[in-house]
Amino acid sequence: MKICIIGATGHYGYVLEGLEMERQRQEELNISKKDEYTSNCQYAGIADIVGIAPGSQGEDITPLVKRLMQSNPSICVYDDYCKMLDEIKPDIAVVCCYFADQAKAAIEAIKRGIHVFMDKPVATTFEDLELLKKFYYNSNVHLAAMFGIRYTPWFLNAKEYVDNGAIGKIRLMNAQKSYKLGRRGEHYKNRNIYGGTIPWVGTHAIDWLHWFSNEKFISVYAAHSNLYNSDHGDLEVSAICSFVMTGEIFATVSIDYLRPATAQRHDDDRIRIVGTEGVIEVRDRKIYLTNKFTSGTEEIEVAEDYKENIFCDFLAQIRGEKKCMVSAEDSFYVTEAALLARTSADEKREVRFL
Amino acid sequence: MKICIIGATGHYGYVLEGLEMERQRQEELNISKKDEYTSNCQYAGIADIVGIAPGSQGEDITPLVKRLMQSNPSICVYDDYCKMLDEIKPDIAVVCCYFADQAKAAIEAIKRGIHVFMDKPVATTFEDLELLKKFYYNSNVHLAAMFGIRYTPWFLNAKEYVDNGAIGKIRLMNAQKSYKLGRRGEHYKNRNIYGGTIPWVGTHAIDWLHWFSNEKFISVYAAHSNLYNSDHGDLEVSAICSFVMTGEIFATVSIDYLRPATAQRHDDDRIRIVGTEGVIEVRDRKIYLTNKFTSGTEEIEVAEDYKENIFCDFLAQIRGEKKCMVSAEDSFYVTEAALLARTSADEKREVRFL
Structure with missing residues (x-):
């Protein structure tokens, strides 16, 4: 190919x-x-x-x-x-x-x-x-967006735990994207080229919400700010989104480019998912689970064979071997959610999904 | 006395x-x-x-x-x-x-x-x-609300770090209140007696936002649900609030009563504060700081002499020895914010502060 x-x-x-x-x-x-x-x-x-x-x-x-x-x-x-x-x-x-x-x-x-x-x-x-x-x-x-974070061992393994009922029914999700800013190219500084931080950075977190829960978005309320962005023009360096989803499931997304340069990794990706039977968290590339089978909160050992790659998965679908975990529908839907969240932040109002 | x-x-x-x-x-x-x-x-x-x-x-x-x-x-x-x-x-x-x-x-x-x-x-x-x-x-x-969590060594010490500039200017805050539900008395099951979970549990977190930042609330968007509340009537067991504050500072609050009975402590109180010069977190009764002086993210040793008690502080004001850290103004303002958040959740709309 x-x-x-x-x-x-x-x-x-x-x-x-x-x-x-x-x-x-x-x-x-x-x-x-x-x-x-x-x-x-x-x-x-x-x-x-x-x-x-x-x-x-x-x-x-x-x-x-x-x-x-x-x-x-x-x-x-x-x-x-x-x-x-x-x-x-x-x-x-x-x-x-x-x-x-x-x-x-x-x-x-x-x-x-x-x-x-x-x-x-x-x-x-x-x-x-x-x-x-x-x-x-x-x-x-076939079309797929690069929602590659799904494929990291920690997210993929956490997803399997959730799918297997480790936390019961999802009720609440708190997602976090935090990046180092560094010095970004000019294409980050102009909204017309960049598109905004909620779509660029936040999309991953919005994808997790949809992916973990299989629920639809009902409304979003978001805010973003380009204050203190170290001369990066339009670039928003802090943002939040609140989503109300079907089934009275609620989710927050926190986004920033303010992670200190001294931090160990570029990103500080997290999700905390609260269910009727337990709580699971992805933090620091580790998974923490609390449910009736754990003694307090336990770190879940991430299975080694969970190292997957989104492009290999994409190729596999094209070869007819299996369905890629990221569908075109997911790619469109999550992008739409991110754009509606950006509208909410721009217009300082709640936005409802159709 | x-x-x-x-x-x-x-x-x-x-x-x-x-x-x-x-x-x-x-x-x-x-x-x-x-x-x-x-x-x-x-x-x-x-x-x-x-x-x-x-x-x-x-x-x-x-x-x-x-x-x-x-x-x-x-x-x-x-x-x-x-x-x-x-x-x-x-x-x-x-x-x-x-x-x-x-x-x-x-x-x-x-x-x-x-x-x-x-x-x-x-x-x-x-x-x-x-x-x-x-x-x-x-x-x-003198009147003070029981915002006693401020006085825990981890919150009090974190506040001192923030006040001393450890993270620069605050831009983003993510607060969390998570409790075990257990079996609650009848007065939790009736909204007219209980008042709602955002005011009862969330108030603490809303207080932290105001206390840490010294900023005012501009708007709130909240949601709450009493689904899966184990026969606790009106009691909401999951909720989120998003606050836009002065200075384009944003904050999320996540609230739940879904902490598993097996968890080590009753509560899982957290705050993550992102500033222009660093990030500080209170989690598991510990403090984590990332800034230009830390090597990656470091756990801050909580000073022993930070064990204080809100009622002793209250007594001290009455005795004329000092100002209580919780003022009546704080007590009123944070309660008002919690009630407006509850209105937002009840009416499924953004609410603006006057």
Whole structure:
């Protein structure tokens, strides 16, 4: 399968990691991958990246191109991603350009019958989201947003505990996204390009709420602020969202870019889920469970075999092996929720879902 | 100083603990307290409880009476607290009856020029709150709500860190109250008596937001549910509140009664405060700080001498020694915020503060 990358801005790392995992699996099966290259931009074998182009005006893809050339010196580099899609005819387009341009690039791929693995949010405006959905539902491609945090051992294992009834019925969820700010590129400073912190950072947490509970959103009340953002223009560095979900389930999301530079990791992702029969928490890449079978609160050992990769899962669906855990419906729905939360914060009012 | 207790429902424990601390201090000063009792209901010396009466119809004060009699067999037990206040003329009334009756009892004390140490919320309706404020502001008494969690070593020490600039300017706060439900008395099951979970449990967390930040509330959006409350009538067992505060500071409050019976402690009180220069958290009765002076996130050793008691602080103000950390203004303001949050949850809409 041929893969083309549009953009070099977001989480293409999932793709590189996933392909590396595939390579290792192939090596274990004693297949020599190098032998399978036939010519420049021609590839007949397992999935690999064969082309790359910027997805946004002014986007610098040079560092990623250099990195990709180390493993595939014959990779094709284009200025125009439409031309790349037309000439290479890839099976998969990875879309990870400036956030406001992603929907457009994804639509160009869908129009050509190319599967789309794209960064979240899948759109930064309601108009783009509707267009993207329209093209998707008139196609036969698979599309998934990069909700890769689901696949971390701690979240995946926690999800299995919840699904197996470890906490009974979910009643309350508190999700947290906290990032170091550092120095961000110009595309973070302009709302029209960036899309906002609730869609960019918060989308992950909003995805968890929907994913863990399988419930729908009824209303959202949100707030965000770009005060104290260290000269990052429009970039909001603090935000909260409150969601009322079906079944009188409530959820809070706390988002910030104020994690100190001295902190151990870039992110401080958390979720605490309170159920009728217990409480489960993901914090510091660990899982804590309290229920009638635990002695107080216990740390759950995260199973080693829970190391999964979202792009491998995406590939598996395209190969017809299984359903990808992130559906296009999830990708659209969570993006819509994030955009409605942003509207709530912008307009300082509750927003109801239809 | 003479103390009378009205009710035996809430957190009179602060008073018993505070008086025990006073006794120990006195013993260290070699003052024999017993010698100071002069006759039944006559007391000329340090603070002690000399009378008790129920504050609500049907309130059973017997267990507390028995307990108090162990240290003071001559304690006076009344059926009618107004008669008790008139006859004993105490310096201080401790009000801890059914929550909806507290404001009324406090007003009776204030009318007689008696200082009031009362459970939170100080009122369960806006009408009662206004009446209470009216009487208070026309008196010379001191009044404080039992915001005793402020005085725990972990909260008090964290507050000092914040005040000393350890996290810079506060931008975001996430507060949590989580309790075991157990089997609650009938007065928890009727909203008209109980007042609601946001006022009863959430008030503490709302107090922290105001106390830590010194900011005002601008708006609140809240939700609560009495589903899965194990046959506790109106009692809401899950709730969230989102506050927008002055300075574009945002705060979430998560409240539940769903903490499993197997959990180590009754409560799981937490606050996470994100500032421009660091993050501080109170969790599991510990303090965690991340800022430019810490190596990653560090646990802050809680200073031993931070063990304080709210009632001792209250007594100190009455004795003219210092200002009590909990003011009447705080007590009123935080109660009002809790009632407005309850309105938001009841009416499923944002509520703005005046």
